[in-house]
Amino acid sequence: xxxxxxxxxxxxxxxxESVVCARCxxxxxxxxxxxxxxxxxxxxxxxxxxxxxxxxxxxAIESRLDxxxx
Numbered sequence: 001x002x003x004x005x006x007x008x009x010x011x012x013x014x015x016x017e018s019v020v021c022a023r024c025x026x027x028x029x030x031x032x033x034x035x036x037x038x039x040x041x042x043x044x045x046x047x048x049x050x051x052x053x054x055x056x057x058x059x060a061i062e063s064r065l066d067x068x069x070x
Contacts, residue, residue: 024053
């Protein structure tokens with residue numbers, strides 16, 4: 001008997017509502033994540049950070065610190 005394999009999980013889920021920066025609350029223009037924004041998974045949740053917040057905290061991000069530290 002052949003075993004059926006499960007399809008691989010999608011890594012990038014499309015946003016279902018407007019995208020908001022987890023740090024400052026800036027809202028993206030539409031329901032897609034802008035390519036200049038940073039995406040992070042912390043404690044199983046996907047967070048998005050605007051370009052300004054990502055630039056301001058780049059050293060903490062590169063050090064892999066959770067956003068609670070910055």
